[in-house]
Each structure stands twice: as C-alpha cells, then as structure tokens.
Amino acid sequence: MTGFPKKRLGQNFLIDPNILRKIIAVISPKPEDIIVEIGSGRGALTDLLVQSGSEIHAIEIDKDLIPELQMKFGSFPNFHLWNDDALKFDLSSLSKPNSRLRIVGNIPYDITSPLIFKIFDNIAIVQDVTFLVQKEIARRITASPNSKDYGILSVLCNYFTIPKLEFIVSPHVFRPAPKVFSAVITLAIRQIDSDLEFRKMLIKTVKTAFNQRRKILSNALGIMLKERGTDDCPIDLNRRAEMLTVDEFMDLSQWFMRRESKPFSL
Known part of the structure; x- marks a missing residue:
C-alpha cells in the first residue's frame, strides 16, 4: 500500500x-551543494533539503512512494527524483567539475555496509556523508583498536574518512x-594520495584479517602469506587483527604489494 513502511525494504520512516x-x-546544506539523498521515503528530510536551495537528487527504490514524492517536490527546480536502487545507481552521473557530492540518508541496516563500500569506490567525487544508521553500526564505524566493535568498517572508514558519531536517536x-x-554519523572524506591498486590491497588485507578475527594474523592471513612469504614483514604476525591500527594495516598492505613483485623462497 502506498505510503506504508515495507519491512522487506527495511523502511522505518x-x-x-x-x-x-x-x-x-x-548537514548544513548550501545552495551550491549537490546532495544525494538515499531513500527519501515519504520526504520528511527531503522537504528540508529542498528548502535549502541545494541541488537535490533523491534516490528511492520503492516505486509506490514515487507519486507522493513527485507530487510534493516535483515543482521545485532544484529537485530531481530517481526511482532506482542506490547500490546500483551510477553516482558519477551526478558529479560536476569542482563540485563533489554530499551523500545523506536514513539507511536500512541491510545495505549500510555495501553502501559505504560503494562510496569508497566513488571516493574521488564525494565530499562527505551524513547517515542515520543503527547505533550498532555507528559504534563499529567509530571504534578504536582492541575493542569488540573494532573491525573492517572501523579500519576502512578511518582510512578513507574522518568518522564522527553526532548524536543518538531513540526508536520512538x-x-x-x-x-x-x-545514530547520526558523519564521514568527512579524506584527501587520499594512494593509488587504486594500494586501496584494493588494503581492503583485501583488512577483510582477510578480520574474516577470522580470533586467529592470529599468521593464520588469518594464511593464503596471502603463503603466496608471498613472511620475511621482513613489518608487523608481528602473532597479533590479532583487532590489535592493529589503521597505519599498521597500511604498512602491512604496502609490504604485501612490495612482495608481489619480489621473488622469494619457502
């Protein structure tokens, strides 16, 4: 039914x-901003965004909500509506020279991590992110080493962005x-100097290390280490992934890249 939240889409308006x-x-939207809203729902946040004068691109997957959004905001020249899946949407189609995208939205639990990784893939055209997410995910994103919440999202969000938990939001x-x-979180995109190949290696290293987070790195990274050897490794491989800082994961990834082109003997 039109306007009613759908459980299968994780909708909580x-x-x-x-x-x-x-x-x-x-968010503090400015008229010169290009703002992409993921999951506009019935347009509660959209209304305030449109009033800011920013160029608003609302991406809504639920076709039943499109007529209501079009009726409410279709007459605004700064409003653009896309009935599409945000995970498949081509963000680069909205970017302009000298104007990076600002991504905002109330994000369902199931797509939060994939959506953040999609933003990492488009890091060059994104300025910042403001998401309303489950508190559990916000804690994982902002976690520090040697804590139970520290994991893949913690490392990669701190590498690509400056994450901040802004405030907690009640279920009511x-x-x-x-x-x-x-919780509302912000991710201010860092200016990353590394090339694409290093970023791919970092993501692979972090994911592999945390896929067996209770094992020490020599076991968790077993396949990657077998391909490259272990001599001159800058990291103590008897530690666990949750003990490494972002800088140490960077050092480990750089070492893996150097070892790819260096012959070794087992």
Missing part, C-alpha cells in the same frame, strides 16, 4: 521534526519504531 532539524543542522521517533537505537 523518521517522523520527529526536532530530529529532522538536528540532522539538517549537521520512527514509524514503525525499530527495536534498537539509531
């Missing part, structure tokens, strides 16, 4: 005007109300 205003204050401000608390 934000309805509290005070929280909406707080999110807008965090959504319809339907979820069973868990949420």
